[in-house]
Amino acid sequence: MMLRLGYDIQFQIPSPVAMVALLNVHPSRVGDLRAPDELRVEPGTYIESFIDSFGNRCTRFVAQQGTLHLSNSTLLQDSGFADPVKYDARELPVQELPHQILRYLLNSRYCEVDRFASIATELFGAVAPGWGRVQAICDWVHARVNFGYQYARPTKTALDVFAERFGVCRDFQHLAVTLCRALHIPARYASGYLGDIGVPVAPSPMDFSAWFEVYLDDRWWTFDARHNCPRFGRVLMATGRDASDVAMTTSFGMANLTQFTVVSEEVTQESAFQANQS
Amino acid sequence: MMLRLGYDIQFQIPSPVAMVALLNVHPSRVGDLRAPDELRVEPGTYIESFIDSFGNRCTRFVAQQGTLHLSNSTLLQDSGFADPVKYDARELPVQELPHQILRYLLNSRYCEVDRFASIATELFGAVAPGWGRVQAICDWVHARVNFGYQYARPTKTALDVFAERFGVCRDFQHLAVTLCRALHIPARYASGYLGDIGVPVAPSPMDFSAWFEVYLDDRWWTFDARHNCPRFGRVLMATGRDASDVAMTTSFGMANLTQFTVVSEEVTQESAFQANQS
């Protein structure tokens, strides 16, 4: 399956501001690209790329005063399979986890693991460990939290979500991530493209999406407490402890978002390359 | 100056539990060691060491049921100089910061940078950037927060400290770190040994200590909003975004601290080696 991926984002910049963008596909998916995955920054400016401590590809630049335009359009060859599922995947005891996985058990800004020890144990302590327990967490969050764009706020934490039961994508995932970590299951926040492929009714306008990953057996697996069903055409951009680590753009000063469109759709091979050449 | 460093820590362990300890001197100080810096774990168990994503030396093991005893006694050659001070050290604009420094501008569990943007700007936005501004932050926190062991609690955040004005070491540093980051000054939490060397009146029973580091010019500098004066014999153990990253011990299950002593004192070379051989 061929996916067209891209975005068109505009900011008004009142005065020059340093920015970091996580707007490329994740290094783990670079081999699937069928066209350059190039973040265009207009007006042109000096750009640097680097890999952060979580393994994400980041872009740095100084946005000039005026309108900033970030855009991209690329093609990616996807397996066409839904998110993999392995019902008998095993939770590892902490002592068996690889060193570099341990940090995904700890607290982060929006995931107050230290405040969820009792809550998580009461809700899921008696559920058999493994894939099924993570799925039970997803089911619970999916059923108990109500989605609504009007409930978004940048400072909302997992405990806020637990108490208020309203939120957007990221809120669902923060709560699920925190419940996992409180049970000593490594979990990390993920963001990327997620189109409506295979979804009978498109749920919402195109946007980047958030989901989360859980370490079971010997690898990370995709879970999504917001949609809570295996999806097609999910393309990872970044992972981190929570949304603070993987913001699409982080501005060190004022930058007012004025326009935002994301494209993530299946295309035929022919139309893909015709469009891309135009 | 020769320092004797060490600790004796006991836990009661109700059932086997995986632990991670950050109880060695920081890799940057290993060259100064004059005796092995060996974390003894009793009863003996399989131990692994690794370096975490912040560059700290970590030790992992499974503590068995019963009394767990962690101890160490080592010697370290110290310059004998106080914390370095450079009044004209410069704040770097974000675009000049090395890539790997950027993460110390972001949110973390106890440092809600996103909630301090206005507060930090109102208090310190008009102060000239550089060493003096960081010192102004230290002065402010030192003057406005009251120290007391009875005010310790594991979930206290920088905003809690800002509102309540009471805390222990870590609370002072969390508030100062957060104010720095909110002004786009990279800051990280640090922990280690800090004896009473050169202090007319010993302020408190021996304990590990927390301070923080700020990136100015082209390096990290030590600041301490708790003591707020250059100190002698500070020996770094770990740095991270906040206390959650550099807990002396993190237990993935129950572990009840029952005894805790820390040694950090100047010794003569002779007594040092005599004692160490005994």
Add this chain to the structure above:
Amino acid sequence: MMLRLGYDIQFQIPSPVAMVALLNVHPSRVGDLRAPDELRVEPGTYIESFIDSFGNRCTRFVAQQGTLHLSNSTLLQDSGFADPVKYDARELPVQELPHQILRYLLNSRYCEVDRFASIATELFGAVAPGWGRVQAICDWVHARVNFGYQYARPTKTALDVFAERFGVCRDFQHLAVTLCRALHIPARYASGYLGDIGVPVAPSPMDFSAWFEVYLDDRWWTFDARHNCPRFGRVLMATGRDASDVAMTTSFGMANLTQFTVVSEEVTQESAFQANQS
């Protein structure tokens, strides 16, 4: 000046639910009414009125399943004067306050006075007590908090507003009320009708409005940190410690607001009575 006041509010009620409404003009303004101030509840149901511990007129009823319609249309003779101002009004020392005023110095749900002692003192402790200090608080809140309906959320407290600097009417007033109380100035939350009379550009669609009252000299005075200028045609409905005490409607179960219009406008005497008879 004659004011037409009223509202038309609809809820969808999934199952019968007890409600309390504070939707009448305050007892202190009853003498100014020129038409009945009658809350109509449709479909008809048994209604009881009572005065709560703050002196507000409250209405209780059980809303039946289906569409609930609350409406009112009345006339009120207003002085036509703007909110009174007395620049030399005095803050009373706590010991001179009447007994029944003391409770307006304490904590409430959205006004965490206990967390603002230092913040309030640092910002306003050096300002001369009296009217000017309360005005300084209003000026500060008005200048530092940004208005936007998208920032409304029912659980936002004064400290949230102080950190986030975004909010609606009630958030501005909660922050100002809390700063006053933290300085031992009695302050209470107020709600009512506030039209656009005398306002060059109508700032927003008609809604009920929130303001606050401060006890200086020997009486309560109106302040409004949101608009921060004396206004015409303000008609008090209720006062309390904070928004929790004076919600327009409190439902003890599900009640989904589906329509909401408020009328608060100046009318000529003739048109007033013509309209009212039709």
Add this chain to the structure above:
Amino acid sequence: MMLRLGYDIQFQIPSPVAMVALLNVHPSRVGDLRAPDELRVEPGTYIESFIDSFGNRCTRFVAQQGTLHLSNSTLLQDSGFADPVKYDARELPVQELPHQILRYLLNSRYCEVDRFASIATELFGAVAPGWGRVQAICDWVHARVNFGYQYARPTKTALDVFAERFGVCRDFQHLAVTLCRALHIPARYASGYLGDIGVPVAPSPMDFSAWFEVYLDDRWWTFDARHNCPRFGRVLMATGRDASDVAMTTSFGMANLTQFTVVSEEVTQESAFQANQS
């Protein structure tokens, strides 16, 4: 049963400060007094008494600079019965509650009812309404929260207690009160004398105690999530929405508590009056 009740409290007062004390037995128990219940304030100062909006007897005065001494010693004739229990007491539907009870369903500073709607329903929504449900709440709080004086802090809310699971008397009651209100059961915070009468092992040094009251059938009933068993010799001093309303002393300025003893014990009639005359 005759009870001797009293206290001896000292503050250091750095500069004159207005205070309000709730240090008398509740008006509902005045008929049981067998000696004057007189709050002595030393050094002597002008004292006023009044009844607050919750029906508590309050005392106001200005404490002078220096040592403030508050003391009392009285006798009270008690029934000798334990807290009454009525297993079939009924929760009233909100519409049947007396007007003046409704306010005990609302939010207050330490009881964020608005954040507990889902939590309370999930935990206790399926429990049969009535006495048994309130008891189930007490049982849950009693079992899940750990007592310890070191966990006291003045700003801790019910949600903090729910997350952290540590606290003192007041924290247990705040959580239980909030869970009740979230289920539309009127609940209020109570404080007073509670000796160790009939308790095999005295649990703690003498102190004032907090409990809570719930409105079932047509009256308020005593519950105590901290001790969670009917007790003897409980003597009410004050009730309110939460601890903020019924603080033993509220100081509008600095007042440092330096000594604190409470007496609440059973005495024989003879010894009672002998002692009282001496």
